[in-house]
Amino acid sequence: MKKYLLLLAITGFFACEKGMQDYRNAKPVSEVGVSTYDFLKAQGTLYDTLLRIIDNVHLTEVLKNDKVTFFIPQDNSIETAMRNVNFARIRLGDPGNWTIDSVPLNVWDSLLRRYILAGIVDADSLRYADGADLVSLYQHGMNGKMSRTNASGAVGGGTEVVEFSDRNDSRFIKDWSTALTQNVDIKTKNGLMHILESRHIFGFTSFVGKAYPKSLEAIQGPYLGYPLEIPGIVNAADFDEGPVNVAYSYSKDGNHSYRPDNPGTESCSEGDNQVSPGGGYNVGWTKDGNWLRYTVDIKEAGNYKVELRIAGNGGGIIYLMVDDVVVSNEIPIQGTGGWQTWQGAFGTAVLPEGKHLMKVVIKKANLNLHRVIFTKIN
Known part of the structure; x- marks a missing residue:
């Protein structure tokens, strides 16, 4: 650099x-x-x-x-x-x-x-x-x-x-x-x-x-152009493209450091470019009931460990849905001491094989979300 x-x-x-x-x-x-x-x-x-x-x-x-x-x-x-x-x-x-x-x-x-x-x-x-x-x-x-x-x-x-x-x-x-x-x-x-x-x-x-006006045309689908693979890392900032209540449901707009659409993204102190450019950014300004949609490709059905990389004041709850069916436990979010102080919150999920639409549902907010890490449980 x-x-x-x-x-x-x-x-x-x-x-x-x-x-x-x-x-x-x-x-x-x-x-x-x-x-x-x-x-x-x-x-x-x-x-x-x-x-x-x-x-x-x-x-x-x-x-x-x-x-x-x-x-x-x-x-x-x-x-x-x-x-x-x-x-x-x-x-x-x-x-x-x-x-x-x-x-x-x-x-x-x-x-x-x-x-x-x-x-x-x-x-x-x-x-x-x-x-x-x-x-x-x-x-x-x-x-x-x-x-x-x-x-x-x-x-x-x-x-x-x-x-x-x-x-x-x-x-x-x-x-x-x-x-x-x-x-x-x-x-x-x-x-x-x-x-x-x-x-x-x-x-x-x-x-x-301005450089590429075609990018302003309304589209729906995975932000990077291909499904995000599981097991693996799903960066929060790589939520699908598409209109509100299709690709995301968000009640407040924030900054747009990574991409111009909602929800707000900002540079992440934990950030790197692992998996995609979105790895260096987090989603913030969350409210109760917000959710983000991701097009995913799950390589193998079964039980998975879920690690949420979060920061914030605590008291939050997140759970996962696949094709609008709840697939995880409600994962409690502890306070980390700062909006850019990151730690893991852990839960489990039962995932089906194949390409699906996954939602990260923020039942209770007061948090920033950087990424979701999926590990297959043998």
Whole structure:
């Protein structure tokens, strides 16, 4: 994984004999002596993809000369967005071989400009209860808000970050998609930079739909395009595609870190990419009676151990259904001490062989769900 560290320099970026200096291991500073564009260029290979897009959509001179604030997406954010669009293509029967050059330039242009604001927007200007409404270079509505992270279990005891949100043309916060900063208030010759976290997905929730409009067509079926195998891991965020009360029943919308439809998904501290990209995300904002549907392929009928990876305040109950028949005991959920503090809750299920529709029913909520792990009992 790339580590995006900032360069420590106020004046020059060139050594007389050695050429470009390597600042990737230097400490972050609040001011650099070059333009925003040249700062990115000086980072070696760390922003190659971003710079290529900037050049292709003719934003080079803007980032060299105009007074702008740039919320900088890292290359990893762009790579994740490309993986998502290729997954969408595979699900719909198209080759999953797109590169950044396959995406229309107008898509890169319109979405990249959402990260660029005219003038100087520093962190102190965003210290309002509801943040500050901002306007991108194409007059798209954004929002910036200072907030303090949690640390060692202390709410608000961590570092301050900027919540940079795409308002998605809605005045309701529940409809917004939010990215967090990794570093803020880095002054350049022509503007200001805020570096976004690498786990942010480029384009917020708009990239796949704009790059590949076919993905917006209503479909029903397994999210990854194929049934999830049991025994194995069913990632909660990989619930089926389809409308409410068919693919899911959810009473509250949340964030959309992994996929743009309901229910809300967020990056999971326990996350990894095991089995699918959904392994790095969990489903949250649960309410009593919510359920999620998964298309599964059960390799062998029989008794299974069920491990739910959960986090939350406790008091929850989950059970499983296959083809609308209850197949498990009611599994009680204990408190874990935090919404990203994960542990297992265990039960058993009797499963039939073959392809079926499985529901994870949240009888009592107050929990986040990461994944369900099925192990055959001999």
